[in-house]
Amino acid sequence: MLAGLAAAVLAATTAWAQDGWISETGSPHAFPIAGAEILYASDDHPVVGLAAGDLRDDLGAMLGKPPRLSTETSPKSRTAIIVGTLGRNPLIDGLVRDGRLQVGDLPGAWESFVIAVVDRPAPGLDRALVIAGSDRRGTAFGAYELSRAAGVSPWTWWADVKPQKKKALYVAADARRFGPPSVRYRGIFINDEDWGLQPWAAKTFDPAYGDIGPKTYEKVFQLLLRLKANTLWPAMHEVSKPFNADPANAALADRWGIVMGSSHAEPMLRNNVGEWKAGAEAFNYAANPGGVLDYWRERAKSNGRYESIYTLGMRGIHDSGMVGGGDIDGQRALLEKIITDQRGLIGRYVDPKVETVPQVFTAYKEVLDIYRSGLKVPDDVTLVWPDDNFGYIRQLPNEQERRRPGGSGVYYHLSYLGAPLSHLWLSTTPPALVIEEMGRAFDLDARKLWVVNVGDIKPAELGTQLFLDMAWDVEGVRKLGAHGYEEAFARETFGPQQAKAIAAILAQHHQLNFERKPEHLQWFWGKGATPRSSPLSVAQGDERLARFDALIGKLDVEAAKIPAEQRDAWFELVDYPVRAAALANRRFFDAEAFDRLIGERPDEARVRAARARSTDAEIAALTRRFNEEIAGGKWRGIMSEEPADGSWTSFRQRPFEAPAVDATTPRLAPSPAEGEGLVVVEAETASGQGWRRIDGLGRGGAAMAAGDVREPSKTGAALDYDVTLPAGAWALDVDLLPTFPLNGQTALRLAVGVDGGAPVTIVAPRKVGDKAWAQGVTDGRLRVGSGATVCGGKRAVRVTSVDPGVVLDALVFRPAGACKP
Ligand code: REL
Structure with missing residues (x-):
């Protein structure tokens, strides 16, 4: 990624990685921020002015005095921070032309930027810190990166993290290159806003508007840029006014450089619950193709001028299966027709070169079954693989799918409303699971789009930041691991003293x-x-x-x-x-x-x-x-005491019922004591090679992942355990993480052998919606029998990988009566 850059330009680590390129104490060539004026070009993209304004406020909050901000060509100070996009900022373009600013392969790069110090950049200026972006978001990310590395958390507004006060700020003189990001489109989905974001926006933050509107979305856009994200799937529940019902929203997204999409259930940027007025039955492309197409046409026409990602295909009005088409073969044929017609609209109203317009096909819930039945999706469309709503990705691209120019992406959940049980409240998905699953997706080339369902944004901040930091720099986060990342987050947010604790x-x-x-x-x-x-x-x-x-x-x-x-x-x-x-x-x-x-x-x-x-x-x-x-x-209405409180259904949290104090007989059996008498051997206590230890995952604090997902044929790596069991017979079970096979296979496999005996293959069927799946996602483990029974004493157990990606949490020995050797 650094090809063509001058040797003096360093590959930069991002702010959360804390490599100290900005400090409070000066060094001989470092650039002092204090006293510098921020300059940007009036002809640059609007987002550059917005980011430059935020940089001024951020530096002011840290240093006590905001720098001057201007678009004038004759600065009033001797030093400047010049923020601009290649081709849009004459001063920066001049420096590049004269060879005074080395930008290497920055021109044409995606969302990348260089930060460099230049001496005497223009008459009247002694020195400048130049933030040069390859495109509009690249420049904005550069300004926010400077803020973040200096001590302003991306959550400064959304979680009230106060900017760190600094006596002074100096930037190291070496030029630094950032980007391109690991994943092209990276963003969030605001969903299930009924119990937080919507009431808070309507009653507290923007009562004049009375809903999530431009004022709230502007804060969301700013947050996305601070997190170096670029994409939003907006709120879509009935309680909210549809995003595009107010044209000010899309216009504002464009000013902020944010790419708008819509959820898996909302093709062509529409919001069906709020915008489709003809009733659920008429949302049927078999019976009413003209009506539905006109509905999509309207949005393609009105929003075709903006940078958007078009969701293709069709589901029901909301989170439900498509109406019409009949059996799965009929539905597949209908979906193919729908996609062709939707692309016709894109060609007509967005760009005749349809294949250049970002389009996604999200195989969520029942749509994955239709896809698996042989649906043909045009090669330039991004296939977006879903998780099972609980953080386990259901399928990733096989070799053939990986060769498609449209590539792949992932739709992931940190929050969910639905069966078997929602998780809308505290967003506790462990960082180690996010790193493992999204890392696996990246390894299998799902790099075009990552969108995460963040519920109400609060309190999913840590998970959101992790997901988006990974999407920006996957290897940087993987190097840290879950615990390293938690520490980096704590250090960035609360400073170094308490970070470890x-x-x-x-x-x-x-x-x-x-x-x-x-x-x-x-x-x-x-x-x-x-x-x-x-x-x-x-x-x-x-x-x-x-x-x-x-x-x-x-x-x-x-x-x-x-x-x-x-x-x-x-x-x-x-x-x-x-x-x-x-x-x-x-x-x-x-x-x-x-x-x-x-x-x-x-x-x-x-x-x-x-x-x-x-x-x-x-x-x-x-x-x-x-x-x-x-x-x-500030946050009145943002937090619900119980998720989805007040309206319990089978998949919502049952409200707490206080125990009936006048009871005299037990309502529950005194002691079910499941799990008593088991001998549990943590997976990570093994010797052996070819498996990967994942800290922060599973019950014992770590788990072991089999094989390398990029090399599925390399299997057979063994983990060896020396186990001493009390007398009696013991049935051997394994605890796996409830992950999925990589390419849509129906089971996970691994093999177990005892005392040198022939290995037995364990097959764990994986089917979303069945009892084992529901048990697995709520327990955070899948307990599977091996069929093997051993007698007490010293035993050597060997676990061998069969399918890559299987994650072993523990070996579990269950008492099985008397030993019959
Ligand atoms: O998480 C999802 O993607 C779906 O469950 C949502 O699309 C849907 O709006 C859900 O919140 C239920 O209403």
């Missing part, structure tokens, strides 16, 4: 909530399940609570040290999610202990019931604090 809190928080998400504590999925019937005994539940208590102890220690100006940010980014998840567990397990113990130990049971009730009140108070007190009331 905060990272340890985040790691523990993710591990505990991966075992069971705070939104899934009811252990309920599917019809007929009893609420509050966890498979844990009271003692096991208490052991889990003790781990949460220890975590809260550490949280309190760090909370006390957070400087006053960062307390809002601390609450929003760390304290609320960690504490609320811990409290949700306490409330649940105390209530369950009451239901189990009331017959046997009534006094203790009543104490537990009282504690469940007071914990419920604590959650309410904590959430009230978020909404009413934090940042002076």
Whole structure:
């Protein structure tokens, strides 16, 4: 990526990687920011002026005095920060022409920029720091990168992270080159905004508009640029006014250089729930092709002038299957016709060279089945692979798909409303899972578009930043690993002193909530399940609570040290999610202990019931604090105490029901004690090669991934375990992460052999929607029997890889009666 650059130009690491190219203390050739004027060209793209303005404000917040900002050709200062796009900024173009600014292969590069110091760049100027972008976003990213590396978090507005105060700021004199990004289109999907973003925008942030409108979207666009993202799928639920119902939104996106798309269910930039007025039955391309095509035509016509990504294909009005077409073969034929006709509109109203217009086909839910049945998607269209809504990518491109010029992408979830259970509240997907899954997608060339469902944005900040940092620089994040990334996030946000301790809190928080998400504590999925019937005994539940208590102890220690100006940010980014998840567990397990113990130990049971009730009140108070007190009331309405509260359905969180204090008989069996008597051997305790250790994933703190997804034929790598088992017979199970086979195969395979015996192949069927899948995503593990039974004593177990990408969390030995050798 650095071909053609002068040797003096360094490949730069991004701000979160902290390589210290900006410092508070000067060095002989460093460029001092203080006193420099920010210059940009009036003819540059509008986003350049917007980013330059934000840079002025950011530097002002750090240094105490904002620099002068101007488009004048004769600066008033002796030094300047020149921000501009190649071909749009005469000063920068002149420096390049004269060989004074080395930009190498920057011209024509995608979203890239160079930051360099130039002496005497123009009459009257002694020195300048030049931020030269290859295109409009490249330049804007350069300005935001300078802010971020100097000490302004991308979350400065969205999570109230105060810019670090600096006595001075110096930029190292070496030229630095950033970009191109690992992934071409990178962005977020605002979804399920009903319980946070929409009420907050409507009532608190923009009551005059009364909805998520230009004022809110402008903040979202700015956030995206600060995170070096470029794409938005806007809010699309019934509660929100459709994005394009107000033309000001798309015009504003264009000013900010943001590429607009629409969700998997909304072809051609429409928002069906708000815009299709003819009823769900008429949204049928078999029965009403003219009506539907006109509807799409209207948007292609009105928005064809903007930079957009067109979603192709068709689903139902909202998150449901397409109406019309009949059986799967009929639907496939209909979809192919739809795609052809949609491309006809793109050719007519957007660009006659249709293949140059970004288009995506997102194979979400039932659409993946139609795709798998043989759907033909034009080669220049990007195939967007979905996860299963819980963070596990369902399929990735095979060799043939990887050769398509349109390439591939991923639609991923950090938040989800749907079956078997939603997770809308605290966004606890572990960073290690995001790194593993998105890394695997990148390795298999899914690099055209990454979009992540971030729910209401808050409190999904860490996951969002991780996803987008990876999309910008995948290897940089992978080098750090989950724990390194958590520490980098903590350091960037709260400074170096507490970074390690905060990272340890985040790691523990993710591990505990991966075992069971705070939104899934009811252990309920599917019809007929009893609420509050966890498979844990009271003692096991208490052991889990003790781990949460220890975590809260550490949280309190760090909370006390957070400087006053960062307390809002601390609450929003760390304290609320960690504490609320811990409290949700306490409330649940105390209530369950009451239901189990009331017959046997009534006094203790009543104490537990009282504690469940007071914990419920604590959650309410904590959430009230978020909404009413934090940042002076800025976030009123943003946080729901229960996800989707008030309207429970089979896949929404069941609201907490206080234990019935007058009960005298247990409602639940005293002690189900699933899992007792097992011998669990953590996967990462093995010797052997050819598997990869993933820290931060699985129950024991790490897991082992089989093989290399890029080289699927290389299998057979072995992990060896020396296990000592008590007397008796033991059935051997394996715990896998509920990942998917790479290319749509129906099962995951690995092999196990004991004491040198012939290996047995374990086959774990993987089908979204079945019971094993639902159990797997809510438990964060897939327990699969091997069929092997061994006798107690010293045993040598060998696990051999068969399918690449299988992730082993543990070997589990289950008592199986007396040993019959
Ligand atoms: O997460 C998804 O992609 C879908 O579930 C959404 O499209 C849908 O709006 C969902 O929130 C349910 O209403």
